[in-house]
Amino acid sequence: MKAGSSYKVNITLLNDGSENWLDLHAVGIRAIGDTALWGPEWIPVPPGINSKQAYTVNFEINAPKIPGTYELSYQAVREGQGVSVTFGRPHKKAVTVR
Structure with missing residues (x-):
């Protein structure tokens, strides 16, 4: 990734x-x-x-202005009735910014 640039990314979830x-x-x-x-x-x-259906979320991220190697980490969450519960494994991706 180029430092300070924006990128469109996606993550696919499977129920x-x-x-x-x-x-x-x-x-x-x-x-x-x-x-x-x-x-x-x-x-x-x-x-x-x-159940058994996949869904892809699309969003934009902005690379830091300082070059280096970073780890992006996202977690599926269910919220409701006053409770927040994580589920599944976190999605982690190492990213190099130049």
Whole structure:
């Protein structure tokens, strides 16, 4: 990546559980740690993703102005009824900024 530049990226989620993701819960991807400095901290997933269905979220990140190697880290989260629960494995990607 070029320092200070913007990039369009995507992450694909697979609902590999036995239940559909309902309106009752807000499902999305949360940036972990310093990753939130690159772009959105919360990327929502629309309700109604059925069991075994995939959904791709598209968003934009901004590379830091200081060259180096960074790790982007995102985690799927379900929020609702006063509870926030992470699920699945975090998605991590090492990125070199030049």
